[in-house]
Amino acid sequence: MQCFTGGVGAENVRRLARHPRMELVGVLVHSAEKAGRDAGDVVGIPPLGITTTRSLDEIIALAPDAAIWSAQGYDPASIARLLAAGINVYTGLGGYFLDGEPEQALLADACRAGGATFAAGGNIPGLISDVLPIFLTGYTGSVRHIDAVQRNHVAHYPSAAQLRDGLGLGLPPGETESATALDAGWLWLMTSSARMVAAALHVPFTRIEQTDKRTALATETVTLPGSGLTVEAGTVAGVRWTWTAYSGPSAYLTITNEQTAVLKLGAGWRETEREPAWTVELDASPPLVATLSWPEGTAAAAANAQLNAARAINVLAALVAAPPGCVSVLDLPMITSSDTVLGEATP
Structure with a gap:
């Protein structure tokens, strides 16, 4: 599932919608304006048949294998709820290396309770x-x-x-x-x-x-x-x-x-x-x-959002396969592209 649809979160939805190995099952949004709409409509692509929600409980009830947390703010308490429910979580903000951080115990306990794994990264x-x-x-x-x-x-x-x-x-x-x-x-x-x-x-x-x-x-x-x-x-x-x-x-x-x-x-x-x-x-x-x-002619800032989105999606397979707990890139295998499409035009 995708949590929130800002610049990177919306790009995650667009990429997951066409991903050959992953299924998008839910989208959490922040604003009332985005809630109750088809997720495709929210991010500017054809309908996906997924209705957005502002309820974390509704998202947890979907029991996805993993969640990408793309909120503008870091929210360890909400992330801990996902982990305790058995949902592996990748976040683009905060939690990059938890040794000595005040939220370490909260997130580690939630990982143990749900048998889930937490990792972070980005640009x-x-x-x-x-x-x-x-x-x-x-x-x-x-x-x-x-x-x-x-x-x-x-x-x-x-x-x-x-x-x-x-x-x-x-x-x-x-x-x-x-x-x-x-x-x-x-x-x-x-x-x-x-x-x-x-x-x-x-x-x-x-x-x-x-x-x-x-x-x-x-x-x-x-x-x-x-x-x-x-x-x-x-x-x-x-x-x-x-x-x-x-x-x-x-x-x-x-x-x-x-x-x-x-x-x-x-x-x-x-x-x-x-x-x-x-x-x-x-x-x-x-x-x-x-x-x-970037190659010449690339809109660099838009590509930067795409880079962060691609990284989040590419980490998911390793995240799901990893033993439960809080991990960093030092603990994960080398991350590579998860949706290679040889011979096709770049989307």
Whole structure:
């Protein structure tokens, strides 16, 4: 089942509707406007014969093998209800690496009660801040430091709420209460990545801190084509966070997350959509640099939502097969595509 239909959740529904090995049986929605409708209609595809609901009880009663939790907020209590009912859960927000997290006992107990498995992942944290760096360390040695950089242009991203509330784009500049809460939320997420990378490198995790934050302001008012979000002149059109993680006195991981709604915001900011979206550099023996991006002409932010959706769906088979408990990418086999369609045109 799919829980919620934002930018990534809606893409999950579209992909599951045509998946050759999985059956979508239920869709949970947040708003009354989306409830009681055919799930296909909600996400812009032909009818699926699945009526959306706002009731978690109704979804649990369907007894699916697995659920993808794509809410804008992390909700361990609701996720625990699913797990305790025997439903394996993958979430795109929170729960990436639970060692030492306050919800660890709640979720672990729920997994034991229901015989279910819980895992998390996504893009950041996930792809750039832990999965790709950890994968690359398997091809080198004597790792001294890892730089992981995400630079996404989000003009085509489909969710205005996530751009505004999750990145601060379109908001007035300055250390407002909302900006402080946003920084704290991102630090919480990056802590999971830092702990996971430390575990993979077999070094103790000491701390992580935000070591830089920069914003760039729009010089004119623009309406983003993907979400309809209006970024007024003088509001935040680009934001870049940097976090540094330490093992004892030594910095072993630096994560940079740059998100831009407008190109050419000034020196050092993204000039074109052709610049790499992700770069990981390892100071190691041998040193490595890996970049990952989109082919020319791809609407990068929309593809980013598709990337997160594909990852969620591809994890499900391994999630269902795994022993009960809370797991991370360190515990799962290598995740590969679950719906290869050789010889067909790309949807």
